[in-house]
Amino acid sequence: MPKLTDTQTIILSRAAARPGNLATPLPKGLHGAAAKVVVTRMIERGWLEEVDADMRKGEPLWRETGDGHGTTLIATEAGLEAIGIEPVVAKATSASRKAKPNPAPKPVAIRPGTKQAQIIALLQRAEGASIGEIVEATGWQAHSARGMISGALKKKLGLAITSRKEANRGTVYSLDA
Structure with missing residues (x-):
């Protein structure tokens, strides 16, 4: 049996119940940060698995994925074996709960004039x-413009934006076609 910390044993024992x-x-x-470290190590060892949370059943979230969905954690067959529990139920549960691959993102309509x-x-533009x-175009602060690029455009809309340094303009961002 692998060596588990007290915290790992508690997490797996509660999951089994x-x-x-x-x-x-x-x-x-x-x-x-402590939770993230423990969970990351347990996932790396194959004792826990991150799966889509069923919000209709009120399952607790481990983390939000940013697209309106969340994930939860389940003990795997290996995790239950690590605490000495027969993993018959874990195999069936794990197989039915595997996170499904995300379908292709829906095209987002950008409201004109915003x-x-x-x-x-x-x-x-070709020059970015x-x-x-x-x-200058929006009247925003520089940090708000950078936030819009990284948050709304890259993460939420999934746009492929690249950046490059230019001597006379600084960092120049452009939208890949």
């Missing part, structure tokens, strides 16, 4: 746009 071998919620007092549409138009040019 829950329907569907849910490992969440984690023990009281285990949160933040600042987001202005920024996209600037980025689509620097933060200074975006600030």
Whole structure:
């Protein structure tokens, strides 16, 4: 049997007692960076698995994926074996709960006339746009323009935006076709 920490043993034991071998919620007092370290190590060892959370059943979330969905944690067959529990139920539960691959993202309609549409138009130009040019066009602060590029455009809309340094313009962002 592998060597488990007390925290890992508690997480797996509680998961074995829950329907569907849910490992969440984690023990009281285990949160933040400490929780992330413990869970990451357990996933690396194959003791836990991250799967889509069934929000209709009220399953606790481990983390949000940013697209309106979340994931939860379940104990795997190897995790139950690590604490000495027969993994018959784990195999069936794990197979039925595997995270399904995300379907192709739906095309997002950009409302014309918005600042987001202005920024996209600037980025689509052959020469791209620097933060200074975006600030000038929108009236925003530089940090807000960078936040729009990384958050709304890259993460939420999934646009492929590249950046490059130019001597006279600074960092120039462009939208890949």
